[in-house]
Amino acid sequence: DLNIIRGCDAVILAMPVETIIKIAPVISQLVSKDCLVTDVGSTKVEIVKILSKIFPNFIGSHPLAGSEKSGILQAQEDLFENSLCILTPTAATSTLVLRKIKALWQRLGAQAVLLTPKSHDKILSFVSHLPHVSAFALMRTVPKNYLRFAANGLKDTTRIALSESELWVQIFLTNSRNLVKAIESLEAQLSQIKGALRSKDRKRLKTILEKARKKRESLEEKSKIQILQNPK
Amino acid sequence: DLNIIRGCDAVILAMPVETIIKIAPVISQLVSKDCLVTDVGSTKVEIVKILSKIFPNFIGSHPLAGSEKSGILQAQEDLFENSLCILTPTAATSTLVLRKIKALWQRLGAQAVLLTPKSHDKILSFVSHLPHVSAFALMRTVPKNYLRFAANGLKDTTRIALSESELWVQIFLTNSRNLVKAIESLEAQLSQIKGALRSKDRKRLKTILEKARKKRESLEEKSKIQILQNPK
Incomplete structure (x- = not known):
């Protein structure tokens, strides 16, 4: 009511x-x-x-x-x-x-x-909507009979695929342009890794992974700073 | 020594x-x-x-x-x-x-x-090595200045990108054929989602997300069963 x-x-x-x-x-x-x-x-x-x-x-x-x-x-x-x-x-x-x-x-x-609403939708397409797309896509990719061998890696990377699908359909559709571009960026990165694997280019692979790791580390640091800035 | x-x-x-x-x-x-x-x-x-x-x-x-x-x-x-x-x-x-x-x-x-060693490497390329590729690729994709807006979704999906890069270079290179195929499967799934977004195909998008969600749910169930089968 x-x-x-x-x-x-x-x-x-x-x-x-x-x-x-x-x-x-x-x-x-x-x-x-x-x-x-x-x-x-x-x-x-x-x-x-x-x-x-x-x-x-x-x-x-x-x-x-x-x-x-x-x-x-x-x-x-x-x-x-x-x-x-x-x-x-x-x-x-x-x-x-x-x-x-x-x-x-x-x-x-x-x-x-x-x-601005526009900046918001662009930024969120990368930091939130794309990780959801990637989680849903990853779950679709893994063959069903392989799931019993899944450990924490797959579980963590796809936890957000447990989200209500209707909610995310609506988010994706109201931000589809930005999201398509973000997916294309992800595809470009996957393609780079695939290329390095195909040519067994150890040095290139190492650089890609190490840069990703460092960026992820900076994400941990950012969270810590945020908590320090908002003390109880 | x-x-x-x-x-x-x-x-x-x-x-x-x-x-x-x-x-x-x-x-x-x-x-x-x-x-x-x-x-x-x-x-x-x-x-x-x-x-x-x-x-x-x-x-x-x-x-x-x-x-x-x-x-x-x-x-x-x-x-x-x-x-x-x-x-x-x-x-x-x-x-x-x-x-x-x-x-x-x-x-x-x-x-x-x-x-068999062969089955092991094929299965693991999907349930473990691919999620790592996806986490590394996702971190590479998100622009650095967007990271302060990252919440738990991005953090969980990329936690394993904190893994030692040298360790993973070696895993990827010793399983490169299977992994390239697994990456291609992921790319096909991303492409499906992108297609549904471009054509604003709500029904198709909903089906894709809902199937992924259910599969992820079955993964939770599997973990629970495993714990029940191994009681202390």
């Missing part, structure tokens, strides 16, 4: 991307013009384009937290602590609305970062 | 694949003909081909346990509990040697499974 949100001061839309877009006009009939509205959708260009027309006080959010699990039983009190939350204001966003939404996320322990 | 292994009843070679092959002739000068010899290399065809000529009582092993971490400080007492250990006997392997090596792994809590 959506009537529960009548008279609310703030509404956070936490649904699959297309549901957010579909439900927005319905919600706008129930809340006042002053109501603060944000969402937690994983793509921002389409949502911001549509919702900023519907709600005078809207700003898109994307908290970079959560897991492959879904449903109320997976709720976690400290989910947002030491996480990053991307906010995607537009030229039309009022300073007051931005300040309030920023404060909301900071209260939950997240660090707020501003990006 | 290798002299420490003089008079040993059993030797386990736990080194990078090529080091195992290089050190084998040296070891064979130090141990008696009766010495049981096994190894824990991640590819088996080349190792078994060479070491079974050098040692009369050799059998290849590949315990499917461990992580991206290396070094004595990462030692774990219960590392092999509830894990699988692949043994790769040949037609020339004596029953007694097989029984003893099997007993060794079972004592450590592992379940022993027999495969």
Whole structure:
């Protein structure tokens, strides 16, 4: 029953991307013009384009937290602590609305970062949507009768393939252009490794792997710094 | 000082694949003909081909346990509990040697499974070597300045890119034919997803993701069964 949100001061839309877009006009009939509205959708260009027309006080959010699990039983009190939350204001966003939404996320322990919806979707296509594509593709690749020999390597690299497929279909479709480009970049990298293997080019292979390892190491460092910057 | 292994009843070679092959002739000068010899290399065809000529009582092993971490400080007492250990006997392997090596792994809590060296290398190219290729390639793909926006999805899918690069160069090079084929299968799956994205084919995309999700779920089930079959 959506009537529960009548008279609310703030509404956070936490649904699959297309549901957010579909439900927005319905919600706008129930809340006042002053109501603060944000969402937690994983793509921002389409949502911001549509919702900023519907709600005078809207700003898109994307908290970079959560897991492959879904449903109320997976709720976690400290989910947002030491996480990053991307906010995607537009030229039309009022300073007051931005300040309030920023404060909301900071209260939950997240660090707020501003990006344009366009930059958000491009960056996320690489750091989040592509890893999901790769996990789904990897699971499709491994023959079923080989699965009993799978150890932690395959399990970790494909854990996010446990994510709700409908949720990800919607994310992929609302960011398809960026995602196609990101997949092409991944294909180019796979092709490089394949080339080095075919020519048994040890030196080239070593360079590729070592550079990847160092970059991954810098990712660990980044997480540590983030935690230090947000002490309790 | 290798002299420490003089008079040993059993030797386990736990080194990078090529080091195992290089050190084998040296070891064979130090141990008696009766010495049981096994190894824990991640590819088996080349190792078994060479070491079974050098040692009369050799059998290849590949315990499917461990992580991206290396070094004595990462030692774990219960590392092999509830894990699988692949043994790769040949037609020339004596029953007694097989029984003893099997007993060794079972004592450590592992379940022993027999495969030919050839089957081992093919299966592992999909369940272990390909996920590593994909993790290294994914890290190479993500632009450096996007890394601060990486959350758990990218971290999990690329954790194994933290593995020692020299170790993996040697694994990849000693299994390059199978691995090239596995990479090509992954490329075909990526291409399917890309095609569905380009044509905005929602139904096809949903089917691909849902099948991948279910397969990944069956992987979770398999781990649970394995643990049940090996109760403490």
